[in-house]
Amino acid sequence: STPSSTAQLTSLRMQNGADVDVADIIDRREALRTTIATLGFGAVAMIPRVPALAYDPTNVYLAEPTDEFKESERQRAEFRKAQLEIKKNFDVVLTRLTTQSKTEEELETDLKELKYLVTRTGGLPLGIKKDDLVKAIRSKKAKGFWPTNVEYAYQALIREIAYQQSPNKDKDIENPL
Numbered sequence: 001s002t003p004s005s006t007a008q009l010t011s012l013r014m015q016n017g018a019d020v021d022v023a024d025i026i027d028r029r030e031a032l033r034t035t036i037a038t039l040g041f042g043a044v045a046m047i048p049r050v051p052a053l054a055y056d057p058t059n060v061y062l063a064e065p066t067d068e069f070k071e072s073e074r075q076r077a078e079f080r081k082a083q084l085e086i087k088k089n090f091d092v093v094l095t096r097l098t099t100q101s102k103t104e105e106e107l108e109t110d111l112k113e114l115k116y117l118v119t120r121t122g123g124l125p126l127g128i129k130k131d132d133l134v135k136a137i138r139s140k141k142a143k144g145f146w147p148t149n150v151e152y153a154y155q156a157l158i159r160e161i162a163y164q165q166s167p168n169k170d171k172d173i174e175n176p177l
Helices: 003-016 022-045 067-100 104-121 130-142 148-165
Strands: none
Touching: 067 104, 067 130, 104 130, 104 148, 130 148
């Protein structure tokens, strides 16, 4: 033991009037030093490590687009162009149905033409929703003249749209459910 710790021990004995073991004081000091050292290292270990210049070879930005990307962009552009042409055909017939057609034959012909376009294109083109089409036709129906044959053509159109959106062609004949 060092002279200062001996003096501290003697002063503690005199103040408290009790015997204090030198080994207890040394053990407490060592325990305190160990605890502080452990906490210090633990705090350092909890600091998040962020690499300064991390290089990830999977996260590379290309200077030029790949050939596959260029091909997919070309296909998307062709698809959009084709869909715009189909939409124009639908718009012409729908506009004629809602504004120009007055007789039973004209209304029925326009609805059958819409059904043909739905069948030929496999559904509605991009930009035309079933709800919007139905609202436009119902607004024409609400204006007055709507004979039975026109209603049949309208219902056939609605059924064809529903079929094209969910064809269910793979029916299991053996299982009726």
